[in-house]
Amino acid sequence: MAGITVLVDDVTQLADVLDGVDAEFTAAARSLRDLTPEDVGPPDVAKAVTDVLARLERRLGALAVESGDSARAMRRHATDLPDTEPTSTAEDKP
Amino acid sequence: MRPERFLGTDPAPGDLSSVDRVGGSLRAVVLALAETRLKVEALVGAQSIWQGPIARPIVAALTEFGARVRAVEDAVVDFAQAVETWRTGLVGRQQRRAELTETISQLAGRPDAEAERQRILVEVQQMATEHTVGGTALITASDDLAEVLADVDDDSDLAADLDRGVTAVTVAVDEWIAESAAELLATAESLSETAGLTTVVSQILGVAGDEAPDDAENVRRLASVSAGAHRLRLALRRSWASLAPDELPSASFAATGGRGAAAISDRLRGDTSDSAQGDEAR
Numbered sequence: 001m002a003g004i005t006v007l008v009d010d011v012t013q014l015a016d017v018l019d020g021v022d023a024e025f026t027a028a029a030r031s032l033r034d035l036t037p038e039d040v041g042p043p044d045v046a047k048a049v050t051d052v053l054a055r056l057e058r059r060l061g062a063l064a065v066e067s068g069d070s071a072r073a074m075r076r077h078a079t080d081l082p083d084t085e086p087t088s089t090a091e092d093k094p
Numbered sequence: 095m096r097p098e099r100f101l102g103t104d105p106a107p108g109d110l111s112s113v114d115r116v117g118g119s120l121r122a123v124v125l126a127l128a129e130t131r132l133k134v135e136a137l138v139g140a141q142s143i144w145q146g147p148i149a150r151p152i153v154a155a156l157t158e159f160g161a162r163v164r165a166v167e168d169a170v171v172d173f174a175q176a177v178e179t180w181r182t183g184l185v186g187r188q189q190r191r192a193e194l195t196e197t198i199s200q201l202a203g204r205p206d207a208e209a210e211r212q213r214i215l216v217e218v219q220q221m222a223t224e225h226t227v228g229g230t231a232l233i234t235a236s237d238d239l240a241e242v243l244a245d246v247d248d249d250s251d252l253a254a255d256l257d258r259g260v261t262a263v264t265v266a267v268d269e270w271i272a273e274s275a276a277e278l279l280a281t282a283e284s285l286s287e288t289a290g291l292t293t294v295v296s297q298i299l300g301v302a303g304d305e306a307p308d309d310a311e312n313v314r315r316l317a318s319v320s321a322g323a324h325r326l327r328l329a330l331r332r333s334w335a336s337l338a339p340d341e342l343p344s345a346s347f348a349a350t351g352g353r354g355a356a357a358i359s360d361r362l363r364g365d366t367s368d369s370a371q372g373d374e375a376r
Contacts, residue, residue, distance in 0.1 A: 007267055010143045011260055014152075017137055021130040028126040031119045040116060041108040041180065045229035048236035049116065052173070052243075059166060059243045060123070066159075069253040077260045 008078050015074035018067045025064035032057040097195045100202075101215070105222035106187035113181045120174040127167035134160045148266045155255035162246050169242035176235030183228040187221055194218060 037049045097104050138144055138153040138160075198214050201207040 007264065014137060014256070014260075017133050020133060024126040024130050028123045031122055035115055035119055037112060037116050039109040040113045041184070041229050041232065042225070045108075045180075045232050048233040049177075052236040052240045053116070053119075055240050055243045056123070056166075056170065059246060060126075062248075063163065063166075066250075066252050070256050073253045073257045074260065077257070077264065 011074050011078045015071045015078065018071035018074065022064045022068035022071060025060045025067065029057045029060040029064060032060070095192075095195050095199065097191050100195050100198045101191070101218045103218070103222065104191075105218045106184065106191050106225045108180075108184045108188070110181070110184060110188065113177065113184060117174065117177050117181060120170060120177060124167060124170050124174060127163055127170065131160050131163040131167060134163065148263055149259070151262060152256060152259035155252055155259055158250060158255075159252045162250065165242060165246060169239045173235050173239040176232055180228055180232045183224070187225055190221065191218075194221075 032053050038046050040046050138156045144152050194214050201211050
């Protein structure tokens with residue numbers, strides 16, 4: 001059943017990377033949320049920058065959610081894969 | 095010293111520290127996007143386990159996700175460069191603004207300096223125009239980024255795509271195991287009656303370590319006569335058939351012992367030099 005063991009490891013690795021993506025994007029979105037760019041320049045410039053940073057924050061948040069959902073889906077797969085222990089071993093034999 | 099008081103207007107409004115905070119956050123965002131994209135791309139790169147037609151939906155889903163991240167990353171890099179350009183212009187203009195403010199403040203109360211005062215006001219007007227042009231460029235860069243962010247596909251569903259892809263791989267592996275399990279299990283049980291399974295498999299696969307010579311010879315002898323070994327050899331050959339060269343060299347357990355002997359994995363790759371080495375050992 002080595003194939004299944006490898007599959008569990010690889011699906012878990014997928015989940016780990018996607019969890020990392022989720023964490024990175026969540027942190028990046030939070031750093032943008034904390035910005036106050038209302039005085040980077042004249043009002044029209046400041047408004048454009050403020051608006052686009054808010055959009056970027058939302059996009060990063062959406063990518064984080066997508067990654068997190070994918071990681072959870074992969075963990076469900078890894079959990080659902082069958083037990084990898086052999087059903088019969090030399091020790092089991094009389 | 096407030097410029098409006100002496101120049102009549104502020105030709106270069108903008109808070110440098112605020113611009114710096116925006117620039118710093120954008121750099122952090124670019125870094126996060128680039129690092130995560132590289133990790134996602136590495137999952138499906140040349141060294142990835144996800145190869146072949148069955149794994150293709152997983153590769154496609156992750157590649158598409160990486161491409162979307164890349165599109166955002168490229169657009170944020172462009173915007174960050176526009177912010178940096180704005181910052182550079184802002185620093186220069188505000189420095190000059192301070193100099194002009196200082197100069198015109200010293201001309202106060204001097205009727206003979208009217209010409210100089212007018213020259214400064216003209217320069218202030220030019221600076222205000224330059225500031226407006228720089229601001230327009232930053233607004234354009236903001237609009238460009240907003241457009242890319244809006245274009246990034248909202249309909250994609252990485253979780254669902256990966257879910258389907260992994261389900262397909264799991265089904266394929268299940269089918270392979272169902273096809274091979276009885277034979278492999280019978281082989282393992284048969285081998286375990288005659289020798290340590292791990293040692294024998296290591297010998298068969300050519301990855302045996304430095305056992306005592308007597309033990310290794312004993313294992314080789316048992317493996318060469320075991321009916322179980324024969325079945326395992328058939329099972330391994332069948333499961334690796336897609337990887338094997340057209341002319342698969344015949345595996346001989348009697349030739350797999352000792353240092354420098356050809357490993358069966360080398361034989362499957364068609365490495366004739368190792369095979370020759372193995373023949374010599376035999």
